[in-house]
Amino acid sequence: MDTVDVHGLRLAYRRAGHGQSVMFVHGGAEDSRTWTPQIEALSDEFSVIAWDEPGAGGSDDVPAEFGLSGYADCLAGMIRALEISPAPVVGLSWGTTVILELYRRHPEVVRGMVLADGYAGWRGSLGGEEAEARFAGVRAALAEPDEGDDPTLPGLFAGAPPTQSVPLLRAMAADVRRRSILASLTAMAEADLTSVLPTIAVPTQLIWGALDVRSPLAVAHEFERRIPGAVLTVIPHCGHASNLEAPRAFNDIVRDFLTNHG
Template sequence: MDLVLKEKHGFSYVDEGEGEVLLLLHGLMGALSNWQDVVNEFKGEYRVIIPMLPIYDLPLLTTGVKTLSKFVHKFVKKLELQDVILLGNSLGGHVGLIYTLSHQEYVKALVLTGSSGLYENAFGGSFPRRESYDFVKEKVAFTFYDPEVATKDLVDDVYATINDRNKVIRILAMAKSAIRHNMSKDVHKITVPTALIWGRDDKITPPDVAVEFNQLIPNSELHWIDKCGHAAMMERPKEFNALLRPFLEKLKK
């Protein structure tokens, strides 16, 4: 991974480039490196920041999507960020939605890709065969349209994570929190410009989810990427960036 982590004010984060802030939020099992191609594409024109969300560090009783949103607000205030353009994938999108609803004065625009918040078909409520490497490999491949994107390094990371008892109980608590926290009755209050960039073959947050978000969020636009699963910025980075760029350009006008 080319990204360099900074440690400051008790936060770990990537901070590249200068200018308007693109604040990127990773998913439940996602690494900061999932956003590598977005960072590389835009760090010459924007300040691209990726905080490490404390998914594995929260007390079990407070492990949930609302707690992560509060963490993001502390991060934004500590770094004195304003008018951020918030990008979220999967759980990161869900946290971005909650954050935007609570703090629209800090958010200039929102970009969601494979976001939870309405419906998701994730691992399920448990990892019944987490000791089986082949089972984990199959589940990681399920994330993508092209199973080859599920590299051995990626599968190894997920396998190690879900076989760490401390981590897996928090992953399950976070996943259940996300499922319980359905936002269908709230997202109509989001007024900032919103781009939905979705894999047409997403099996975790299927296309119907994107269509519903588009119908519910007033100032939203929906873009599809063919032959693409749940993490468009990883699986189809060129197409993702090509759709993101004109949305960002419109915000400058």
């Protein structure tokens, strides 16, 4: 794992392969390890970079008062520091919200985007009532004694978690820093980036699990409707963590996008 200093923070990232660079942005309560199937599969043709956001994995803790703009600015700073700008960016779940804020604040560093099972913020995609309910649930869970985090959040997968993914999920869950996850999910709950969607002027691929109950297909169709030229590909029999539940299909879609738009 390598590191780079951005805005006074030491940020970690994983990098493998050669060729066109692509940046992967993980979801909430995760780190760059969630992209292991993509790093392994796509590094034969691309330089695959997966960051640990502030407060995750090998990166420094989030500073006080850290918000969505902080994540986006740090991501832009890493892209610039690694001299890969403009780059295609791939995000899952909360990672798509970070990418949308990245595009809003730093469109010049984005060559194209793959948005998977995501949100324009919980408030933006699910409405205020649902955003508040989800955030209240998170706060309640974080207030409980730490008896080992459940790595299989309800609705993460369409069925039972893939056997090969359970150790990975358990390892990431064990490393979650509660203060950091509260910061990211506060930003997620408050964000409404729907106004960004019609401004996107780079190639955009949408990937959704057909059985995603955390970010339902209605959100995907709203993204497809609002983002000019966006292409939606739905993976059958798949839930929210589509990159882990259907890695072969997910990787094929990303590879095709990068080949044509990278």
